[in-house]
Amino acid sequence: METSLENRKIEIDQETLNNLNTIRKWTMFLAIIGFILLGLFIIIGVIAGTFLSAFNSGGAGPGIPESLMFAIFLVLAVIFFFTILFLFRFSKHTAHAVQNLDKKELHKAFKNLKSYFVYLGVLIIIVLILYVVVLIEAGTSMAFLKSL
Numbered sequence: 001m002e003t004s005l006e007n008r009k010i011e012i013d014q015e016t017l018n019n020l021n022t023i024r025k026w027t028m029f030l031a032i033i034g035f036i037l038l039g040l041f042i043i044i045g046v047i048a049g050t051f052l053s054a055f056n057s058g059g060a061g062p063g064i065p066e067s068l069m070f071a072i073f074l075v076l077a078v079i080f081f082f083t084i085l086f087l088f089r090f091s092k093h094t095a096h097a098v099q100n101l102d103k104k105e106l107h108k109a110f111k112n113l114k115s116y117f118v119y120l121g122v123l124i125i126i127v128l129i130l131y132v133v134v135l136i137e138a139g140t141s142m143a144f145l146k147s148l
Helices: 014-054 066-100 103-147
Strands: none
Touching (some): 014 066
16 A cells, blocks of 8 residues: 655654764865855956956957956856855755754755756756867868868
8 A cells, every 4th residue: 555645754863964964064164165266266367357458468469358358257256156055055054954953944955955966967068068069160170171
């Protein structure tokens, strides 16, 4: 005889709570390091844009314009901010859930962990698509150059 889904429960024992607490500590560490590196990344973007514009000779040289360099750093920082934020929220909600044995906080924690992996998965799919596009473009460019 099958039981309905509402009647089925998963109970979390003390060992699992200890494992969740250990995971929480590591995810908090990774999130804090991520926020620090993200701040450094933005500072490097500002410095790179400033120095490139200060040393610009005025000629039309090859490369990336200074303002575009800062914009690239800023866009990458915003993209990576969300991955770090989801990891931080998971850690914060897990801490409250483990300390207070709060089911709602554990639900919020796993919701943020799910968002972290979905967001990361979508980013990886986008990067893989970009790699394929670049490889196809490089192949067609090489074929065109070979015919010259």
